[in-house]
Amino acid sequence: MTVLKRALQGRHALVTGGAKGIGLAIAKALLAEGASVSITGRNEANLQEAVVSLQALGKVQYLVMDVSDADSVHLAFEQSQARDGRIDILINNAGQAGSASFLKTDTRLWDNMLAVNLSGSFHCMQQALPAMLESGWGRIINVVSTAGLKGYAYVSAYCAAKHAVIGLTRSVALEVASKGVTVNAVCPGYTETDIVKEAVANIVARTGRTEEQARVELAAGNPQKRLVQPQEVADAVLWLCMDGASAMNGQSIAVAGGEVM
Template sequence: MQVGLEGRVALVTGGGRGIGAATARLLAEAGARVVVAARSADEIEAVAQEIRRTGASAEAAVCDVSDPEAVARLRATAEARFGAVDILVANAGIASSAPLSRVELAEWNRLFAVNATGPFLCAQAFVPGMVARRWGRILHIASIAGRTGAPYIAAYASTKHALVGLTRSLAAELADKGITVNALCPGYVDTPMTDHSVDRIVARAGVTAETAREKLVAANPQRRLITAEEVAFLVVMLCDERARGVNGQTLGIDGGGFLG
């Protein structure tokens, strides 16, 4: 079965590496013209060039999704290059961990600005065009932390629960307008963000990096880290016209780590 996205324009935030880069590549492979957005110009340009070398169309656009003016510029760049955006993958995210007593308000606000306000601003920017065309796909890359909780991640988990709430509310609001909105909730993925999680465990617990990584692997009943390509695959599948009945869902990609 092939997913055909020819003629569609996709935008991926946090597209310079990890899940975002894998998603940009797979959307392009399915035929979409892709705007790769993130704060790192070098990373997104490398991804865009890789896509263009395959003969597909891609544009790199620097953007801090927590900045309303930057998101407005992102929309202008995308529309000037490829036209109106049909597919929005809100993947940009940051993480940190600390006991509640050590979570500074500034850090709480920093995580919410990127992980929750960013997708909200992107939705405000791109949903009107989708409504006008009566077709759109919005994919929020959340986390297993958006379906449950764990020690030391009160701030991070709260941002992902907020993102799930945004997903469900937008799905209900836009269901009769040809737009679907879903959240993907991966477990630990083999990406630089998980590498940072390993570093934090090493620093906090005084264990080796190998032991720390084994702890994360053990959270998946399949005893492995999820790959970025697995998440990207589900994103692309949900963009297909045959997936239009899937709306307002939080879809786990965690090997069965959360059953509910």
């Protein structure tokens, strides 16, 4: 019997924020195509639970890592590569959203949004790129947000950080364009994740609307009038990892039902 080789067989992928939501869906998609996967996050209990749910699909490990801490990132990448070899695919998915009006956005919130959403991608890209360039093949996908493509009220620090990640994506993509490595961004609209649950809770607390009314309000910005599902984002990310997407570089793909065109 002939066993067909899966598209990412022999590739090692690292997914930040891989224990839940979009990150977990991406890890599943990568494993299904034969990649070995390292997931990272700050909560070890959540990571352990995720690995249990994923291990039937393929080779998966977890590493506790804080993307905002350069030393933590360096150590985790060393450990990951020692176990499974060179990282061929980097998915910068870890992110955090904080809500406040601009005049109530203090330095702590501002610095935290930049540290997690922007510096986290920077630290991880710097760790992953050298081996990719040496091998002549690599995929970096930054999971950003439509907040990197347009503005939203009450999340100015988050939007600023996500816009910056788009700029980082474009700049690095040009530097590596002729070296077998691509760098792209996927920008989901409001997606069924913990971040959306937090946004719903903020709307309820701020406006007195019901939870259902708050969810409808968030979905209203999507022309399809619904929340995006994590698997839909994972499907877009998976395609960018494939050899068939080699001409895609420096792009920011909105997965948002037409909210951003």
